[in-house]
Amino acid sequence: MRSSGRNSGRGNHRGAGNGRDDKQKRAGRPRPEERRYQTGTSGGPGGQGGQDGRGSGRGAAARGGAKGGPKQSQTRDGRTAPARSREYETRAEERNRERYAGKKQVQLPKTFPGAEQEGERLQKVLARAGFGSRRACEELIEDARVEVNGSIVLEQGLRVDPATDEIKVDGLTVATQSYQFFSLNKPAGVVSTMEDPDGRQCLGDYVTNRETRLFHVGRLDTETEGVILLTNHGELAHRLTHPRYGVKKTYLAHIVGPIPRDLGKRLKDGIQLEDGYARADHFRVVEQTGKNYLVEVTLHEGRKHIVRRMLAEAGFPVDKLVRVAFGPITLGDQKSGWLRRLSNTEVGMLMNEVDL
CATH class of the missing domain: 3.30.2350.10 (Pseudouridine synthase)
Known part of the structure; x- marks a missing residue:
């Protein structure tokens, strides 16, 4: 009678019979104390082996048994490779360190792309000085029109120091630094100073929007009109006004x-x-x-x-x-009160006038 009742309970509708047995049926897995982890074989109690004999349950995920054990790697064809212990990996890493510890590091040459090199490329310096695009400056070099420190440049990519090297184009010195050169057609009544304490109109009123501080080269009488040069190149300004150079x-x-x-x-x-x-x-x-x-x-x-x-x-x-x-800077058709930037050729002629 007891066994028949147990059998009849299994056939009842969901919810009937023993409560503990029904919970295990819904869970679909054995009790915790009956579980066994797979180790790659067809499985023991509570395990479900695959067609190739490897477990597909939790034991297969652990690939070796309990937590903390050595994990196994899988090859490209799907087979499981033998596990390597942590001690083996540690010894292999130590051997690699000892093998490469005594090797000298390769010193890359300065011409290696990305390496720090001294100076700037010549075509970049010329482009910044206003001689056109870098390609146009490369054409100047190709035409043998550029010389550095007295020697004509015949190759591209030459590096120069704008602060110390003398660069010339067509025989005229290039102002490679952040120098500015202007010509102002000074009107009558303007004082030849950059600032005037009495509030009179002066040269500084024409260059108030310039970031760099400029100063005038020489002077003109208040009632005299015409060309007056403004620059931030101190040496050039000094030589242009010095009697030794006799600039006309x-x-x-x-x-x-x-x-x-x-x-x-x-x-x-x-x-x-x-x-x-x-x-x-x-x-x-x-x-x-x-x-x-x-x-x-x-x-x-x-x-x-x-x-x-x-x-x-x-x-x-x-x-x-x-x-x-x-000197070589002429008034031309420049209107009274107009300020214009000197061209590279004009700057070169000015410097040539005073041996710069």
Whole structure:
């Protein structure tokens, strides 16, 4: 009777019969104390072996039995490789360290891509100086128009130091540093200073938007118009105004005549002023309208009011004076009050004028 009741309980609807047996049926796995972990064989009690004899349950996942045991690796064809103990892996790692510990590290040459190299590539320096794109600068090098420290460059990729190397293009020195060079057509009434404590209009009013501090090269009288140079290159500014280099300045002066034919000769021979003789390098009459004359005077001296004083001493006071050239930099059609950046060629000519 007892066995028949147990058998009848198995056939009842879900929920009938012994509660403990029903829970085990729903769980579908043996009790904890009956579990066995697979080790790659067809399995023992509680295990389910696969077709190839390996367990697919929890024992297969552990690949070796209990937690903490050596894990097994699987080969490409699906077979399980023998497990390696932790001691074996440790000894193998120590052997590898001893094997490579005494090897010297390879020192890469400076030409290796990414290695730090001294200087900058020449075409990059030229491009930054304003000679066009890097490709255009490479063409300058290919055409043998670039020289470094007196030698013409015949190969690409040459590295230079912009601070110490002398670089020239077509024989003219290149300003490789962060220098700026401007020409201003100074209007009449503007003071030749960068700042004026009395609040008068000055040169600094034309360069207020510049990040770099600029200073003027020489001076012009307040009422004199024309070319005045602005730069942050101290050595160039110093040489351009030094009497040793004799940089010529050209002026157009409006005077009232008639003037004698020997006026030019007198100016070239020298006019006695209160601070010594002053001599003109060149003189010519540009235009004449009745008694009004427009004359051109070129000289390399830079004394105060020198052109006005020379002509006044000769008997011809100046009504209007314009400086139309400072060395190789000419006024051209630049309008009054306009500021323009000098070209690389102009900068090179200025430096060549003073042996830079």
